[in-house]
Each structure stands twice: as C-alpha cells, then as structure tokens.
Amino acid sequence: MTNGRFEEELGAVLRRTGAGFEADDRRDLVTGGLARGRRRVRRRRFALVGGALALAAIGVGGVSGGALLGAGDGVDTVSVAGPKPTAGGKPTAATQDPSANAGIPVADLAAVLKANTPAGTWQIDDADGVGQSVTGVYDDGEGKAGVSVGLYRAGDTEESGRGQVTCPNEALVPHDDCTTERMVGIGRLMILQGYEYPDRRVETKNWRAVLLTEDGFLIDVSEWNAATQKDSPVSRPNPPFDPAQLRALVLAEGWRPLLKQLPEPVPQWPGSSQAGPPPAPGATVIRSTLRSLLPKGQDLRVVDQGGQEGYAYLVVDDGKGRSFVQINVQPAMDDIRNELFSDGDVEFTADETRVKVSKEAGEKGGKGVVWWSADTLAKDGLRVVVSAFNAGAQHEAATRAEPALTTDQLKAIALSPKWRALMKK
Known part of the structure; x- marks a missing residue:
C-alpha cells in the first residue's frame, strides 16, 4: 500500500466515524487491527500514543512505539488504547468513550504534571485550553524532552482495559524493558521502555507508564528523549523520568479529581441505541x-x-x-x-x-x-x-x-x- 493509498483509506475511515484525528506520520500510528476511529483527538505537539489513539487501520503493517502493545502466544490482548465494542457480545454504552470532549482545563492537568516531576522548565501546549490531556516540553538542563499525559475511561473489552497494561510481544513492539504491577485497591500498572519507531531508524525513545485503576480509568504518561514525538533530533540519551519517577507520576493523587470530570459514556452510534457497530469476533x-x-x-x-x-x-x-x-x-x-x-x-x-x-x-x-x-x-x-x-x-x-x-x-x-x-x- 502506498502512502497515498493508505492515507486515502485512513481518511475514509475517519470520515466514517467522525474522528477528527490527525497525526504527523499516519503510517507509524497503525498496524493490523480495526479500522475504526473512536475519539475526536485535539492535535497538539504530539499525536498521543496509547489512550488517545483509539485507532488501527486495516492492512497496515508494523506498529508505532506505543500504538500497539500486543501480547504474545496465549494472550489475546493488544494495547490499542481506547474503548471498543465488546468482542463476542452485545456492545454497551460504556464501550463508547466521549471523554475526548472533556472540559478539563489544561492548566489543571499541567499543574499535576509539574507538581509530580523533578524541577525543570516547562513549555505547555495550549495552556489556556480544555480537554483530557496535556502535552509539553520539559527541560531539566540535560536536554529538551516531550511529555504527554492523557486521562481516559477504560472500555468493556479486554483489549481496552487490561490490554492497556499488558506488556507487548517484542516481535511486534521492540523494547528494552517492560514491567507490570498489580496494586490492591489501586489498579494495574505497566511501565514500558521502548522506541518511537519499531525499526529504530531514528533512536527516539518512547517510555510509557499506564495505570488502569480499579474503578475503570486509564492514566497514560508518555515521554521522549527528543523535544517532539517525531521530527526532532534526539536531545538526550534517555527520556528525563526514570521508571520509578514515571510510576510516581502516574500514581499521583492529583489525577483523581480530574478523572471525575470525564463525562459518563453514552450510546453514540448513529441510528442505534448501542454504543458502537456490531462487534467483531475475538x-x-x-x-x-x-x-x-x-x-x-x-x-x-x-x-x-x-x-x-x-x-x-x-x-x-x-x-x-x-x-x-x-x-x-x-x-x-x-x-x-x-x-x-x-x-x-x-x-x-x-x-x-x-x-x-x-x-x-x-x-x-x-x-x-x-x-x-x-x-x-x-x-x-x-x-x-x-x-x-x-x-x-x-x-x-x-x-x-x-x-x-x-x-x-x-x-x-x-x-x-x-x-x-x-x-x-
């Protein structure tokens, strides 16, 4: 599939679903999977991987650093973050996530981000806006680094819930390390130290921490060792926050009141009381x-x-x-x-x-x-x-x-x- 053909097909899918989504390099956002966008995503400096990308396009090979976190043999989950219709069962309202329309002030999101990271300077994108995510550039004197945090509701399916915090199959997503942790009363956490490009044609690293809370929310943190996700030179050997710092950030109590501001899911599939199209097989x-x-x-x-x-x-x-x-x-x-x-x-x-x-x-x-x-x-x-x-x-x-x-x-x-x-x- 040529780039032009792919972008034409992807555009058709997005027009069908009303997902007004753009990305800097669409080929690197997708892999084999469902060609159905689910969210309206505000484009800022980063096309957020993980929770903000409820998208995978038909027939497109490969995976982005955080776009598809596929489990290996015997595990049937991948982390194409974002709710989807229930596999093998009737979709419910909770499978459609309207939280992309959340009106959380970006300034409030940025305040939690800054309060739970080491001292440094920040350039926050769209600081006066509203939404469900915050992106910006952090500099601790060791080199500029892009950072993003998104808040989402988990879906009803395995892949849009636990799959978000399942370590990837390295055959699909090359990475240096990945750990998971189950915390009673809190939820399940995954920390992934990977790369922006699976073929590593550019040595941009993408480290992520994703928390699936016991009450059904996803907190997704990503960081890079470059000022932007793509098209910026590597500015430092590694992203700025080590796994322990990522863990502390994603577990910060400051996210809790902001999660409560995400709208309740409602059925949104045109002409149906269901939340999505007929479910695909598992x-x-x-x-x-x-x-x-x-x-x-x-x-x-x-x-x-x-x-x-x-x-x-x-x-x-x-x-x-x-x-x-x-x-x-x-x-x-x-x-x-x-x-x-x-x-x-x-x-x-x-x-x-x-x-x-x-x-x-x-x-x-x-x-x-x-x-x-x-x-x-x-x-x-x-x-x-x-x-x-x-x-x-x-x-x-x-x-x-x-x-x-x-x-x-x-x-x-x-x-x-x-x-x-x-x-x-």
Whole structure:
C-alpha cells in the first residue's frame, strides 16, 4: 500500500466515524487491527500514543512505539488504547468513550504534571485550553524532552482495559524493558521502555507508564528523549523520568479529581441505541479459524501468534524462513465501500463480494520486506483482509524471498465462509 493509498483509506475511515484525528506520520500510528476511529483527538505537539489513539487501520503493517502493545502466544490482548465494542457480545454504552470532549482545563492537568516531576522548565501546549490531556516540553538542563499525559475511561473489552497494561510481544513492539504491577485497591500498572519507531531508524525513545485503576480509568504518561514525538533530533540519551519517577507520576493523587470530570459514556452510534457497530469476533476464535485455513501440505509451523478484537496474526515457518500473516475481520464496513475499493483491480464474486489483491513493498523499514494482501468486502458489509510478509515481523529484514502464502491462498482464506459463520455465533 502506498502512502497515498493508505492515507486515502485512513481518511475514509475517519470520515466514517467522525474522528477528527490527525497525526504527523499516519503510517507509524497503525498496524493490523480495526479500522475504526473512536475519539475526536485535539492535535497538539504530539499525536498521543496509547489512550488517545483509539485507532488501527486495516492492512497496515508494523506498529508505532506505543500504538500497539500486543501480547504474545496465549494472550489475546493488544494495547490499542481506547474503548471498543465488546468482542463476542452485545456492545454497551460504556464501550463508547466521549471523554475526548472533556472540559478539563489544561492548566489543571499541567499543574499535576509539574507538581509530580523533578524541577525543570516547562513549555505547555495550549495552556489556556480544555480537554483530557496535556502535552509539553520539559527541560531539566540535560536536554529538551516531550511529555504527554492523557486521562481516559477504560472500555468493556479486554483489549481496552487490561490490554492497556499488558506488556507487548517484542516481535511486534521492540523494547528494552517492560514491567507490570498489580496494586490492591489501586489498579494495574505497566511501565514500558521502548522506541518511537519499531525499526529504530531514528533512536527516539518512547517510555510509557499506564495505570488502569480499579474503578475503570486509564492514566497514560508518555515521554521522549527528543523535544517532539517525531521530527526532532534526539536531545538526550534517555527520556528525563526514570521508571520509578514515571510510576510516581502516574500514581499521583492529583489525577483523581480530574478523572471525575470525564463525562459518563453514552450510546453514540448513529441510528442505534448501542454504543458502537456490531462487534467483531475475538482474537482467539479468529486465530483458530485462520490456522484451520492455512494451506495443507506446506508444513507451516506456527512459531508465534497474537491478536485483538477483529484481528489476529500468526508467524509461520515452513523451513524456508519466518513469514508474518495477519487477518482483519470487520463487520459494518459497507458505508465506505466505494472509498476502500476505489482504485486498483477489483474483482466481483458471484455473491457480489468485492476482492482486491495487491503486492507491494513493506512500509515499516524492514530491509527487503514485501507485503502481499487480499482485501474483500461482502455485500452485507463484512470486510476480511488477509496479508502476508516475507519476514517474521514487518520492521525486521526479510527472511525469505516471498511470503509463505501466495496471493491465491490469501484470497481463498479471505473468502472462506467460515468468517461469516463467526459473525452468527
């Protein structure tokens, strides 16, 4: 997928959901997952990773430093922060988070931030504004550093709650360290020492602390060793606050009264009393179905796996090198049918399902990586996209000449009636 094609598709998704969201480099914000924006995010100096990015776009490879925190084998959560419809069950009002419209004074957020960090100078963005997050530049004399804090309501799903504080699979999100901590009466905390770019083409570090409180709130702190998240030179060896300081900041009592100012969630899906579109299948069932559809006779051994609601991935090896395979299963995508299938060679099956097959270069920096995909959209709006790469992870160098699956095999998987059967369960 070219940058232009991706941005066109992402724009279509955002227009559909009304998520007025911009980012400095959209390709680095997304990975395989649900192409549904959930929040109106005020753009300040940083496109906030974590809680402010309730977004992942179909068929886009790789992950940003904090945009997707995927669990490994046996764990079905990823940290694409932000509430989503309940996987495998009826959505509830709590799955739609209107807190992006919160009217918390940025000055109040900044006051808590300053009171719980070491002495230094601050340049706060939009200091007279209101919202649910604060961003700025901190300088303790050792180099300028970008810092952001966002306050959000956790969602009803595993991925929009506990998944936010689950350490990532290093195959998806390379990092130096990650710890989790369960605190009785407080909640669950994750501290991640990672990088802005998974391929580390720039040595910008992104360290995060995320607290999921027992009463259902998320406090998400991010810091960088550069003045801005992207497009600024590295200004210091590490972000300014060490893990202990990040922990103290995210646990600060000063956030509590501000969390109480976040609006209660209400149903917002147009034309429905529910809070979102029909739920996508959960990761476990998608992954098991995908495994059942792998071509027989190729001796494809699954060496890694993971996923989230509506998305799953497998890393397979047939003895010729690892190959990353991912699938997205999305209901209710009919309203952007023309925008998603407006270019390229589009086929139509007998039941009027649209099919588009592509072969492109990888986008996430892995040397020699190629990306093959089959994108399908049925008449009733069910979209299934299957992609394969010639590497075990999209930010790593190619391990083989071609992906382990051909485009015909990808197409056959995407068109399997098993996906529609999942939606009826």
